[in-house]
Structure formats: structure tokens, C-alpha cells
Amino acid sequence: MAISTSSRLPSARESAAAATVCLVLCATLAWLVRAQSRFSPAVDIAFHGSKAAAEPKRAKAQDLFSTLPAELRPMSAAEAFGPENLSDKIDGKAEVYLSAGVAGLRCQRMALAAAPSTWIELFVFDMGKPPNAYSVYSSQRRSDVTDLQLADYAYRAGNEIALVHGPFYVEIVATDERPATIEAAGALARAYVAATPVSAHADVSSDQALFPREGLIPGSVTLLSTDVFGFDGLGNVYVARFRGGRDELTLFLARRTGASDATGAAAALRTFFVDDCGGKEVARPARPAGAVIIETGGTFEGVFSTGAFLAGVHQAPSREAAERWLQRLGESLAAKK
Amino acid sequence: MSSDAPIPPSGPDATRRVFLRRALRAGAAIAATGGLAAWLWDRHPPGSLGVRAAATALPDFSLPDSGGRMAIVTGTDRVRTLRRALEAMGGIERFIKRGDRVVVKVNAAFAAPSILCATTHPDVAAELVRLCLGAGAAKVLVTDNPINDPESCFALSGIAASVGAAGGEVVLPRASDFADGSLPGGRLIRNWPMLLGPFRGVTKLIGAAPVKHHARAGASMTIKNWYGLLGGRRNQFHQDINGIIVELAQLVRPTFVVLDGTMSMLTNGPTGGSLADLKPTHTLVVSTDPVAADAFGATLLGKSFHDLPYLARAAQCGCGTTDFGALRPVRADVS
Numbered sequence: 188m189a190i191s192t193s194s195r196l197p198s199a200r201e202s203a204a205a206a207t208v209c210l211v212l213c214a215t216l217a218w219l220v221r222a223q224s225r226f227s228p229a230v231d232i233a234f235h236g237s238k239a240a241a242e243p244k245r246a247k248a249q250d251l252f253s254t255l256p257a258e259l260r261p262m263s264a265a266e267a268f269g270p271e272n273l274s275d276k277i278d279g280k281a282e283v284y285l286s287a288g289v290a291g292l293r294c295q296r297m298a299l300a301a302a303p304s305t306w307i308e309l310f311v312f313d314m315g316k317p318p319n320a321y322s323v324y325s326s327q328r329r330s331d332v333t334d335l336q337l338a339d340y341a342y343r344a345g346n347e348i349a350l351v352h353g354p355f356y357v358e359i360v361a362t363d364e365r366p367a368t369i370e371a372a373g374a375l376a377r378a379y380v381a382a383t384p385v386s387a388h389a390d391v392s393s394d395q396a397l398f399p400r401e402g403l404i405p406g407s408v409t410l411l412s413t414d415v416f417g418f419d420g421l422g423n424v425y426v427a428r429f430r431g432g433r434d435e436l437t438l439f440l441a442r443r444t445g446a447s448d449a450t451g452a453a454a455a456l457r458t459f460f461v462d463d464c465g466g467k468e469v470a471r472p473a474r475p476a477g478a479v480i481i482e483t484g485g486t487f488e489g490v491f492s493t494g495a496f497l498a499g500v501h502q503a504p505s506r507e508a509a510e511r512w513l514q515r516l517g518e519s520l521a522a523k524k
Numbered sequence: 525m526s527s528d529a530p531i532p533p534s535g536p537d538a539t540r541r542v543f544l545r546r547a548l549r550a551g552a553a554i555a556a557t558g559g560l561a562a563w564l565w566d567r568h569p570p571g572s573l574g575v576r577a578a579a580t581a582l583p584d585f586s587l588p589d590s591g592g593r594m595a596i597v598t599g600t601d602r603v604r605t606l607r608r609a610l611e612a613m614g615g616i617e618r619f620i621k622r623g624d625r626v627v628v629k630v631n632a633a634f635a636a637p638s639i640l641c642a643t644t645h646p647d648v649a650a651e652l653v654r655l656c657l658g659a660g661a662a663k664v665l666v667t668d669n670p671i672n673d674p675e676s677c678f679a680l681s682g683i684a685a686s687v688g689a690a691g692g693e694v695v696l697p698r699a700s701d702f703a704d705g706s707l708p709g710g711r712l713i714r715n716w717p718m719l720l721g722p723f724r725g726v727t728k729l730i731g732a733a734p735v736k737h738h739a740r741a742g743a744s745m746t747i748k749n750w751y752g753l754l755g756g757r758r759n760q761f762h763q764d765i766n767g768i769i770v771e772l773a774q775l776v777r778p779t780f781v782v783l784d785g786t787m788s789m790l791t792n793g794p795t796g797g798s799l800a801d802l803k804p805t806h807t808l809v810v811s812t813d814p815v816a817a818d819a820f821g822a823t824l825l826g827k828s829f830h831d832l833p834y835l836a837r838a839a840q841c842g843c844g845t846t847d848f849g850a851l852r853p854v855r856a857d858v859s
Contacts, residue, residue: 263676272759274671274759274762275671275672275759276671276672277795278633278634278671278794278795279738279739279740279741279744279762279765279793279794280739280792280793280794280795281759281762282739282740282762283739296635306637306680327791327792329791329792329798329800329801330800331800332800344798344799344800345798345799345800346639346640346798346799347797347798347799347800349798358797360636360640360797360798362637362639363637363639364799
């Protein structure tokens with residue numbers, strides 16, 4: 188395009204053309220940045236084939252005990268794993284720990300001195316903080332367990348002992364459930380707790396006690412760390428299963444930093460159920476104050492806040508059941524908080 | 525640029541000085557762009573990708589005349605249920621011929637005792653070896669690439685001892701057993717290290733897996749079992765677990781699969797750890813259609829194939845059917 192004048196300003200058309208070119212360039216740049224920043228295993232494989240073929244390095248860990256209980260002998264060297272290679276030990280179950288903030292895993296196998304073909308494996312998950320340890324404990328807690336007085340929340344389920352000790356979630360897995368084996372596993376648990384001082388313990392009893400007692404299915408209280416009900420904006424929520432009459436549903440509650448935080452969380456959760464889950468608000472019951480009920484795919488969600496607590500009902504079978512259990516939960520919170 | 529600045533003359537009014545100045549600027553801009561491009565240029569691109577991606581990692585081990593067949597046998601004794609299921613399928617001789625070299629791909633992912641049912645039960649592995657050898661197989665190799673130390677996994681799961689006693693050979697993966705393999709048209713499995721060494725000269729492939737809950741995939745059964753043929757840093761595939769399972773279903777075409785639901789791991793999979801994670805479901809499936817086998821296996825976990833997105837996607841890719849009833853499975857009981 189020839190410009191024949193010596194001192195004229197660009198015309199509107201020229202300015203528009205220049206702006207269009209700039210916009211196209213900016214859009215291309217944005218597309219490139221986005222495309223390059225998105226993780227693609229296929230691309231990673233293509234570019235790092237030889238590196239990807241290499242076996243992961245596993246850290247050599249010190250033995251978990253300087254002195255084992257008399258019943259046990261070391262059977263294998265201790266192993267240590269971090270978040271980046273935890274799945275090398277526990278495969279897809281690593282997700283459970285990663286979502287709760289795992290810092291590392293140490294594990295070691297030990298054989299019974301009196302029966303070397305019988306062995307026990309100790310898993311110590313360092314979860315960073317006691318609530319995180321309780322979270323992974325509660326999400327995996329087996330039903331039909333025997334409570335043990337070994338450490339916080341310790342129980343035995345068949346051949347396994349599980350417990351929470353400060354920021355550590357501990358599993359002791361035995362090859363059978365014969366009395367001698369379980370006795371050795373118990374001795375190992377006691378030895379571990381005695382040899383591992385911790386400065387803080389997971390105390391979740393006060394929050395758990397806020398749930399109604401009636402209808403609570405024993406052992407069903409779970410602390411979910413992240414992505415509660417599929418909502419990535421919701422974490423650190425207690426959920427518990429309840430049964431009453433023909434109803435079976437989940438109640439939930441979560442302590443927030445204050446009333447405004449809880450109110451905001453309730454509004455965000457309502458929006459999630461309506462906008463992201465395709466739900467429809469069907470009721471605003473009189474009690475608890477501010478509660479809403481949303482129908483999503485044939486089940487009913489109830490959400491409210493009171494003081495610093497977000498609370499509600501998840502997947503109630505009917506609107507009436509949602510109203511009934513919202514009221515019970517509201518009354519329980521009002522009486523106990 | 526200020527709107528008041530005069531635009532230098534161009535065209536017929538341009539002076540030589542203006543022309544030279546502009547030419548210099550244009551040259552500098554071109555040189556800068558070229559320099560930037562040279563700086564960003566990857567001198568070592570995956571140039572052979574297109575060619576190597578066309579190579580298939582494994583041959584098709586399925587029998588052309590076997591179609592979609594399935595047997596579901598209930599009972600507590602794995603040896604009896606397996607034998608009965610294969611009888612219902614026409615006998616092991618229908619699948620294994622004299623002189624065949626057979627690979628049995630077990631799930632030996634963990635160094636865990638067999639009572640936890642996190643791995644293929646040694647009774648199933650050993651009986652498959654016996655049956656294949658009885659049908660005239662020249663060699664039966666049992667292998668997996670566990671995520672834990674292979675030797676410990678095969679020893680502590682009891683598979684090594686049982687397979688050895690039955691006359692089979694456990695192949696522990698060595699670095700030299702891995703070679704890059706690709707799924708033609710695959711998005712994830714492209715030039716990926718795979719456990720191909722044990723397959724040299726092999727004519728039949730049998731998959732044998734337990735029924736397990738899986739925290740990431742929902743369930744781990746016969747198709748997820750092929751994950752153990754992958755090497756390298758395969759945990760990155762967990763970011764697209766359904767995608768990788770579908771690609772494995774396309775990549776691996778076995779002669780038949782065995783799905784052991786004698787005890788099913790209902791919770792805390794795939795490792796489990798407690799007997800409390802298990803439920804006696806007393807069912808074993810043999811099928812030439814892994815998708816159908818897994819769709820049935822889902823029911824043992826209290827799920828349906830709708831709960832496992834990879835099954836419908838594998839069916840869409842032509843790997844089998846989620847409507848296992850359409851195969852008219854033979855049902856039997858040996859309790």
C-alpha cells in the first residue's frame with residue numbers, strides 16, 4: 188500500500204487493519220502458550236522417550252526401628268517414597284494420599300522370629316498434619332473392626348492394624364490373622380508409637396460430635412480433604428452416613444473461619460449443585476434458617492450455614508427426607524456448637 | 525507512535541536516505557526474528573516418531589474362529605471353577621495347540637500375600653500352566669512388570685513357587701526385555717517402553733486377573749491388567765486412566781482372559797491390605813472378550829459398566845461388548 192502524503196495520519200481503515208493484525212497475533216500467541224502449557228503424556232513420551240524408560244529411583248531409607256520387638260526380625264530393607272513416586276509402591280491408591288497432602292511413605296517388611304514365612308509390612312504415611320492423617324485414615328476405615336487402645340483411632344480389621352499418630356497414618360499388614368501374628372503386629376504398633384514422639388494429635392472428636400447421634404451408622408464419619416462431592420472448591424468436610432426409617436443418606440458439616448466464610452461456602456456449594464450439576468432449587472425450608480434444597484438427578488441436596496459451620500444433606504432420597512434431616516442436623520448443631 | 529509524528533515519505537516521494545533507513549530497520553527486524561527462531565529451534569526433534577508410531581507392539585493373539593465366548597462358573601475352589609469354565613468354552617485344547625508357546629500375563633503388581641487378593645491367585649496361575657502344558661504347549665511363561673520389586677512380588681504373592689511347581693517359567697522383567705511399542709493411531713501409547721521380551725516366539729496370550737476396586741480407575745480387572753506390560757514412568761498415565769485403559773484394550777488382543785472373582789476386593793483397591801476389604805463372590809469368568817468379562821466383573825463389585833467409563837469406550841473401539849449377556853455365557857456351578 189503506497190502512502191503518497193508526507194505528513195498525514197493513518198486512516199480509520201488502516202488503523203482497523205493494524206488492530207486486526209495485532210489481535211490475530213495476540214490470539215495466536217495465547218493459543219501457543221495454552222497449547223504448550225497443557226500436560227500431554229503423549230508429547231512428553233515423544234520428547235523424553237529414553238528418560239521415561241528409566242526406572243524410578245527409590246530412596247534407600249533407614250530402618251524404621253533401631254530395635255525391633257523381640258517377636259520380629261527385619262525381612263527387607265526399608266523403602267522411602269515421596270509424592271512423585273508414591274504410586275510406585277501403591278499404584279492407583281496414591282491418589283487417596285496425594286489429594287490429602289502426603290509428604291512421604293516409609294515402609295518395611297518384618298518376619299516373625301518364630302515363623303519366618305509369616306511376615307508383616309509396616310507402612311508409615313507422613314501426611315504433614317494430623318488432620319490430613321485422620322482424613323486418609325477415615326476414608327479407608329474398614330467396617331466391622333475391633334478398636335484397639337494402641338494409639339489414636341487404632342483398630343484391627345482381620346489381618347491389619349491401622350492408626351493415626353500425630354501427622355502419621357500407619358498401616359500394619361500381616362500375612363494372616365493368627366493370634367501370634369496379630370500379637371506381633373500389635374507389638375510393632377506399640378513400638379512404633381513409643382519410638383515416634385509427635386507434638387500434636389488429630390483431635391476431631393469435638394467436630395464429629397456435632398452430628399446427630401440418632402441414626403448415625405457407626406464408623407461412617409469421614410473427613411474429606413478435597414473435591415468434596417466433586418466440587419473442587421470444597422475441602423476439609425466431615426461426612427457421615429445416617430439411616431432412619433427408609434431413609435439412608437449422608438450428612439455433612441465443615442468448620443470455616445467465621446460466619447461470613449461459612450455463608451459464602453454455602454452459597455458457592457448451592458451454585459455448584461445448580462450450575463455444574465444441573466440441579467434445580469425446589470425448596471427453602473423454614474428450618475434451619477437460610478437452608479435451600481436442590482434436586483439433582485433424582486436425589487436431593489440440602490445446604491445451609493450456621494455460625495462458622497457449613498452443613499447439609501447429600502443425596503437424600505426425597506425432598507421430605509432432605510427437609511427432615513436438615514432440621515435434625517440444624518438442631519444438633521444449635522444444641523452442641 | 526505519537527499521533528503527531530509525521531509519517532516519512534514513501535513511494536515516489538521517498539528520498540534515498542529514508543529508503544536506506546527503512547531498509548536497515550527491516551533488515552534488523554528480519555535478523556532478530558531469524559535469531560529468535562534459531563534460538564527456539566529444537567535441533568533434536570522426535571524425527572522418527574511418525575515412522576515408529578506405525579509399528580504395533582504386540583501381535584493379535586485372539587483366535588479368528590473363537591468369536592465372543594464366555595463362561596461364568598460359581599464355586600470356591602479356583603482350580604475347579606477354572607477347569608469347568610474352560611470345559612464350557614470348548615476345552616483348553618480349543619485355544620492351545622501342541623507346540624504353542626504361551627504367555628500368561630498375571631497381575632503380580634504388589635509384594636503382598638495371596639490372601640489379600642491384590643494379585644492373581646497362585647492357584648489360578650499354576651492351573652493355567654498345567655492346563656496349557658497338558659494341551660501340548662511347548663512352553664508356558666508367566667510374567668508381569670510389577671510396580672514393586674519384581675522378585676519380591678512374584679515370591680511373596682506365591683506365584684513364583686506355584687508356577688514353578690506346575691512346570692511353568694516365571695519371567696522377571698529385565699531392562700533388555702523392554703522395547704518401544706506404539707498403538708497405531710494411539711494418543712498415549714507412542715514409542716513407550718513395553719515388556720515385549722517375553723513375547724518373542726510366543727503364539728498365545730492369556731490374561732489372568734483378580735476383581736478389584738481401584739481408587740483411580742474404579743475397578744481393576746482383565747483390561748487394566750495389561751497396564752503391567754508398560755514400562756517407564758507409567759504413573760503419569762494415571763492422569764488419563766480411562767484413556768490408557770482403552771488404548772491397552774486396543775493394543776492387546778489375548779487368546780482369552782480369566783477373571784477371578786472368587787474373592788473380590790470391594791474397597792481400598794488396588795492394594796487393599798485388610799481381609800475386611802474382600803467379599804466372597806465365588807465366581808470365576810473365562811472369556812475371549814475382555815470387555816464382556818470386565819462388564820460382568822463390575823457387577824461383582826456392585827457396579828455396572830456405566831460406572832467404568834473405559835468399558836463403554838473400549839466397546840466403541842471394537843474391543844468387545846459391554847452387553848455380556850449377548851454372548852450367551854455358559855453358566856455352571858461347582859460349589
